[in-house]
Amino acid sequence: MALTKKDLIQHLEDIAVYLELKGENQFRISAYRKAAQNIETDIRSLKEINDFKTIKDIGDGTNEIIKEFINKGKSEVLESLKNEVPEGLIPLLKLPGIGGKRLATLYKELDVVDLESLEYVCQTGAVEKVKGFGKKTTENILKAISKLNTQPERLPISLMLPLAEKIHDNIKKIAEVKKSSIAGSIRRMEETIKDIDFIIATDHPKLVTEKLLLLDNIHEIIASGETKTSVTIKEDNYLINIDFRLIKPEEYPTTLHHFTGSKEHNIAMRQRAKERGEKINEYGVEIESSGKLIQFQTEEEFFQHFNLEFIPPEVRGDGNEVSQFESATHLIEKEMIKGDLHMHTTWSDGAESIEDMVQAARKLGYDYLAITDHSKFLRVANGLTEKRLREQAKEIERLNKKYSDILILSGVEMDILPNGELDFDSEFLKEMDIVIAAIHSSFSQSEAEIMHRLEAACKNPYVDIIAHPTGRLIGQREPYAVNMEQLIQLAKETNTVLEINAHPQRFDLSAKWANEAQKQGVNIAINTDAHQTNTLSYMNYGVSVGKKAWLKPETIINTWDKSDLLAFINRNK
Template identity: 40%
Template sequence: MQNADIARTLERLATLLDIEGANAFRVRAYRSAAQSIESHSRPLQKMVANDEALTELSGIGRDLAEKITELITTGHLAVLEETEKRLPSGLLQLMRVSQLGPRRIRQLHDALGIDSLEALKEAAREGRISALEGFGQKTEAGILREAERLDDALPRTRIDEALQAAEELIKWLERADGVQRLSVAGSLRRGLETIGDLDILVSSDDGPAIMAHLMNYPEIAEIVAHGKTKSTIYLHSGLQVDVRVVADESFGAALYYFTGSQAHNIATRKMATGRGLRINEYGIYKGKQQLAGRTEEEVLAKIDLPWIAPELRENRGEIEAALEGTLPELVTLDDIRGDLHMHTTASDGQASLEKMVHAARKRGYRYIAITDHSQRLAMANGLDARRLREQMAEIDALNGRLKNFTVLKGNEVDILEDGTLDLPDDVLAELDVCVFSVHSKFNLSREKQTERILRAMDNPHVNILAHPTGRIINGREGYDVDIEAVLHGARARGVFLEINAQPARLDLTDHWVCMARDIGVALAINTDAHATGQLGHMTVGVTQARSGWLERKDVLNTRTVTQLKKLMQR
């Protein structure tokens, strides 16, 4: 059982309990544990097998540790199964509708017996939802529109979950006799935020031995196909995996071919045809003669192209840029000097200020910004003016003791419905970095939501718009907002936007990242970490930036702390 599977189970329990109206602190405990487990570097399954104390993890006490052990050792969680008997599982699907939260879902279930997306759509079509207090016809129409969209959406696996599954499977395959090279391919290698299935490529002279070793992988739930050089399996998480074995002399060609995208491959195959050549998964050929295939670089060189980073291979101008010599020098993880959005135990984080600093320094950072929530998010224990000033004093004292590292004083301040901010200007003026974001009123019209954000940008003390569309991947659509207008507004006002690296958000999308670059708005890649382990989400944030063609100069937190502070002074 992967850490992601355990976290997903605890999050499911927390959501059901929240819908049921359980004690808020109990719900929060399960959610915090899920966050801690999801970002923990070591597999909990191994910790249990080695009889290590799970209580060492942030946010996990003895009771939770016992429940997690029960889940790992038996595959079941009694408290979840009991909750599921009380509540229909279809209620979880309703959480994907952005207009619905736990309280509203409970209201719909109690008043109308709604227990699934289908029942929700039926009630909306019949006008029964708008008759309930707090809804109305406009909300009902929005609910129906989104429920119909969700019903057609195919489930896909988030990039972080796919990366974890790939890492564990590759570790297993590395033990097989005869393995020469191994790599992830497909959409995961291209850095897509979600994937349909996982592609693993192996080079070896003994395909049957590799396939036999694969069949003993403990995480296999179902074997769909088993051959000498290709097998398809399903993992316990539900993820489909295709494993292929090729000769090492064809590994580069196969890696290029199976990485895709299809549109990119079609374009380069046409280039090869125009040169009297042929590209397939075995190599690049002139007639029957293989000209290259061992590496991707060799294959591309035969059609006069340099190596193109996998994140760019979507046939969105990368081939033309390669031919012109204008491919971007993409930002890398090593370019990142700090993280400008994170939370501590002062609000809803799981680690203290000192622990977040220690974890950031271990990653080689030179600075971080502490941006706990503002007072409006009472459930997140948001900070009022007094508590924020106390935290600023604590940060000043800590900076006095630190060498070659700076903690920036920040806050994630809520944008209220009218575009004003949740804390007074005199407090915001004392911050080094002000992150500002929407956490409420997601159902405003496109015009009003856009106007709300632009009005917040008019405040001279704000710097970085966090998770700009509010989307949750496989959860809810973002609120309706004109991101292009927001980007132009940010450029005019000297404000920045963030790529939120939480794998459940990855907000902005690669499309909007590209537009930000074209408009000239620098972006901050931030983890929005609520635990020390979540600082590692910077990896997928950088991948998202690379998919949007960003270079080092386009990313705010590649600057030195001196340069950054100057940019924050609007």
């Protein structure tokens, strides 16, 4: 994958941090920081900068490092610095209020090399005696350490889902495993997750258990028996519980159903069984009068037994869903998605070219895609001016001629400015094939200010979609002060589409609000916001959120035929 401007800036900043930890001369350190800043504010993309020495504060030395980094993805300078600075110091930089310079002092004066040694010298009182530190600083450091050590009970799905999928890939490689699945709240696509459950069907549980215990990063084996093995895995400084349940292949569908939950869904299913004189357990369905056990090949068969259509895990919720599946429902499926309408390329902060994205979208069998790089206001993401967007449109025109099997829309993810103005005037927006509007700044504004901005975007006749409408990052950042009921009404009145951003950190709209939007007659776009080709696959997650929201395919504009989509985006032109 191609390196991005962000990667280069990060690399230079990393060098500065390591130099700081080494206690190097301040001029040398700030030279790297200045170089990074000047590259960041340069409006050109990495490819367009032929000679880095023309940028202010970049001399021969830094230029060599940049060239080496662009060619090899690493530099000799940073590699050797990494060998000179204790590894344990790096995570300490995340502690609020400490920073590289202070850490360097503690490293030099008190031999602090990791979290334990830092905690120790704080507790012994050695830190407060060091020049520039005091009692207050020491207390703050200790507070930050204790916060670092407490893990929240539930972790965001953006951390847990990729981890679960990685482990699952390794489970599937075990020859004796006949069937396997992630179960529990991850399978139901809850936003936060407590632990990870796997259901594994095998005729050789002992052998499979032995192989499971060889998985990467196992921190501790909590319990290991014939049918259940529990371990903790260390990921991102968190300890995560993983349960593996090993069962016979004929028990697989009912065990998987049982451990997928939710609790309320299972209660509703058991109630349904009871009414027919049957009992559901982990092994199958028991006929109470005869004691006969019925087993199934698949979960579909299990539901069929109760005269139900397959209930997708995502909608297994408060139990009321069960009766709705007595007849066929009509929910979104991933095969119905015909395109992706939000993605970035090297023209702004994406990692790959337009053509790379087009080829990846063709591989996914899409009929259309939209290239939507950032607009000029977003300098940090190398946002595009009107002039650059017109140039980009020419490149897209060329690619549309080259690839006749897919329609490439020339779009933009346009910033809604803090004062409620849009980054481009209507005259210009009319030229674009598709316009996504988004808030990327001043998140702490009042509800009135935020709603004023969103209203301006919805009311512009050429804005088609509002991206990630609440701005939340699950487990990291609360939504800005958006009034969702009001936004849904605005979207309805102005025929503006709201996005489900499929990035697992966002899932924005959430299933709850996407459901409400559909109820009010507002259309939805499920978009990946991919910044590289391999995250176009987040569409699967987005579809899961859509299912959880009970979305019908016709609500989702990127299930529409090309002609219907074009009619929509041209509605006011």
